[in-house]
Amino acid sequence: MPAPTRVQTWQALRPGCDVLVIGGGITGAGVALDAAVRGYSVALVDRGDFAGGTSSRSTKLVHGGLRYLPQWQFGLVREALLERERLRRLAPGLVRALGFVVPLYADTKWPLGIRIPAALRPFAPFALRAGLWGYDALSRTDVAHRTLRPDDAVARVPALRTEGMRTAFLFHDAQTDDVRLTHAVLAAARRSGAVTLNYAEVIGMETPGPARAAITDRLDGGTIEVTARHVVNAAGVWAERVASLAGPVPFRIERSKGTHLVLDAPALIRETALVIPETDDGRLAFAVPWRGRVILGTTDEPSTEDPDAVRATAGEARYLLDHLNRYLNVRVGKNAVLSAYTGLRPLVRRTDARSAALPRSHEVVEHPGALVSIIGGKLTTYRQMAEDTGDVLVRRDGRRTPSRTATLPLDDTDEAIAALIAADPALSHVLVPGLAVREADVVYACRAEQCVHVADFMIFRSHLALLDREHGVGCVAGVAHLMARELGWTADETTRQVDEYRRRVAAETAFLDEL
Numbered sequence: 001m002p003a004p005t006r007v008q009t010w011q012a013l014r015p016g017c018d019v020l021v022i023g024g025g026i027t028g029a030g031v032a033l034d035a036a037v038r039g040y041s042v043a044l045v046d047r048g049d050f051a052g053g054t055s056s057r058s059t060k061l062v063h064g065g066l067r068y069l070p071q072w073q074f075g076l077v078r079e080a081l082l083e084r085e086r087l088r089r090l091a092p093g094l095v096r097a098l099g100f101v102v103p104l105y106a107d108t109k110w111p112l113g114i115r116i117p118a119a120l121r122p123f124a125p126f127a128l129r130a131g132l133w134g135y136d137a138l139s140r141t142d143v144a145h146r147t148l149r150p151d152d153a154v155a156r157v158p159a160l161r162t163e164g165m166r167t168a169f170l171f172h173d174a175q176t177d178d179v180r181l182t183h184a185v186l187a188a189a190r191r192s193g194a195v196t197l198n199y200a201e202v203i204g205m206e207t208p209g210p211a212r213a214a215i216t217d218r219l220d221g222g223t224i225e226v227t228a229r230h231v232v233n234a235a236g237v238w239a240e241r242v243a244s245l246a247g248p249v250p251f252r253i254e255r256s257k258g259t260h261l262v263l264d265a266p267a268l269i270r271e272t273a274l275v276i277p278e279t280d281d282g283r284l285a286f287a288v289p290w291r292g293r294v295i296l297g298t299t300d301e302p303s304t305e306d307p308d309a310v311r312a313t314a315g316e317a318r319y320l321l322d323h324l325n326r327y328l329n330v331r332v333g334k335n336a337v338l339s340a341y342t343g344l345r346p347l348v349r350r351t352d353a354r355s356a357a358l359p360r361s362h363e364v365v366e367h368p369g370a371l372v373s374i375i376g377g378k379l380t381t382y383r384q385m386a387e388d389t390g391d392v393l394v395r396r397d398g399r400r401t402p403s404r405t406a407t408l409p410l411d412d413t414d415e416a417i418a419a420l421i422a423a424d425p426a427l428s429h430v431l432v433p434g435l436a437v438r439e440a441d442v443v444y445a446c447r448a449e450q451c452v453h454v455a456d457f458m459i460f461r462s463h464l465a466l467l468d469r470e471h472g473v474g475c476v477a478g479v480a481h482l483m484a485r486e487l488g489w490t491a492d493e494t495t496r497q498v499d500e501y502r503r504r505v506a507a508e509t510a511f512l513d514e515l
């Protein structure tokens with residue numbers, strides 16, 4: 001059956017629903033799926049593109065978070081590691097194991113953020129090894145970490161500096177495509193009956209149950225009112241703003257800015273990622289292979305910037321390159337930098353509301369009336385976050401329906417795209433040589449995943465803006481042409497879409513001129 005049109009989707013929202021989810025990042029997608037498979041009628045809206053917020057700006061790791069071990073956050077690490085293993089089983093096409101080399105040097109003062117006094121530094125390798133042993137034990141993985149001799153480490157990360165290296169370790173975590181994972185969860189929610197709509201912003205709410213929410217169409221400006229028995233606020237760094245529509249906000253979201261560089265450095269990192277074991281601000285960072293490129297990140301700075309306008313700076317890019325170069329025997333310079341992306345972490349600062357979740361990095365906050373907020377967390381734990389939220393909804397309803405997502409597989413789009421190509425072989429045409437994005441991906445995004453802007457396809461859905469040295473400018477007219485055919489755009493609208501994309505790319509890459 002063909003996917004509903006945008007007009008049909010608006011119509012489907014009108015009768016109201018059991019659960020209205022605000023936010024189409026990974027958290028909202030997870031909540032929509034959890035609620036839909038528990039039997040609720042669900043609608044999810046996002047004011048921008050799905051995964052257009054923090055969920056497209058992560059390091060793309062599905063991991064326990066080695067850096068939380070020195071902070072004694074074993075519960076959090078264990079929860080994330082169990083979710084990592086679960087996602088590898090449920091979505092093998094989307095979440096794959098990835099090896100990491102952690103080198104340790106004689107002059108490393110804060111390995112992985114552990115502040116080790118000078119007198120105890122000779123014991124640093126033992127401390128790290130104990131940490132990795134604990135990490136393996138918590139994840140119950142069958143692939144345990146290993147100690148590497150410097151030449152073994154170099155065999156995996158060819159440009160790694162060996163001078164001063166005391167030892168190195170190899171351990172495993174997992175990697176995903178954050179945007180594709182979000183779309184896979186949204187697709188599963190739709191298959192279970194959820195209605196999803198992007199560019200649909202909640203601008204007002206009255207939440208004594210049943211709630212009434214005013215939702216405005218950011219493409220044509222119309223507004224409708226939707227009733228729902230429960231409203232779930234999954235708006236990430238915008239969660240305070242959304243909650244304030246219904247009344248006083250009993251929590252604070254602290255925003256932490258994280259910038260990544262995308263490097264064209266095939267000789268540097270191939271199949272194994274590098275952990276940069278120490279940063280000047282007492283953290284660790286990563287250089288991770290991704291789609292033939294290297295993601296280098298991240299910075300971590302408190303931010304009060306407008307989440308809609310947050311961008312990488314030349315200073316952040318220099319910080320990242322400087323730290324990487326300390327651990328290499330070659331110099332990675334400006335020429336290797338293709339692009340950057342920046343996101344804001346939604347961290348829970350404090351709450352004086354009753355938290356329905358166990359103490360962990362996310363909280364389910366119950367407001368008076370029909371509103372529930374799910375705040376904090378990380379990409380890796382989205383499913384558990386959604387389950388905790390769904391548990392609150394069924395408890396409020398006096399129901400006992402358990403979550404079913406722990407065993408629900410998530411499909412990749414490969415088969416559907418192959419079917420499009422079988423029907424029209426011309427759609428196998430690759431948009432940028434060397435990058436596996438085809439015309440069929442454009443058509444699929446429009447027909448099945450509600451893609452409505454050229455910029456959204458280029459930036460979020462295909463990542464061409466980040467991966468291509470020309471930021472996809474060479475193929476954008478072709479992409480716009482295909483989308484115009486799918487979505488019935490006029491020539492003027494097609495030109496406007498291309499211009500808008502060029503303007504956004506210029507803004508996102510402005511930092512390169514100052515680098």
Ligand SMILES: Cc1cc2nc3c(=O)[nH]c(=O)nc-3n(C[C@H](O)[C@H](O)[C@H](O)COP(=O)(O)OP(=O)(O)OC[C@H]3O[C@@H](n4cnc5c(N)ncnc54)[C@H](O)[C@@H]3O)c2cc1C
Nearest residue numbers: 023025026027047053054055059061202236258378379380
């Ligand atoms: C630099 C960085 C690196 C990270 N790396 C990792 C990692 O490697 N692994 C990991 O597990 N986690 C990582 N994280 C954390 C992870 O990315 C986030 O926890 C997660 O993506 C948050 O998803 P979300 O759905 O809560 O928020 P978002 O993705 O921001 O989604 C919230 C959505 O709400 C929508 N919205 C807001 N207001 C409204 C409204 N009024 N009406 C309708 N919609 C609205 C927004 O448009 C947005 O799409 C990283 C985060 C950052 C910043």
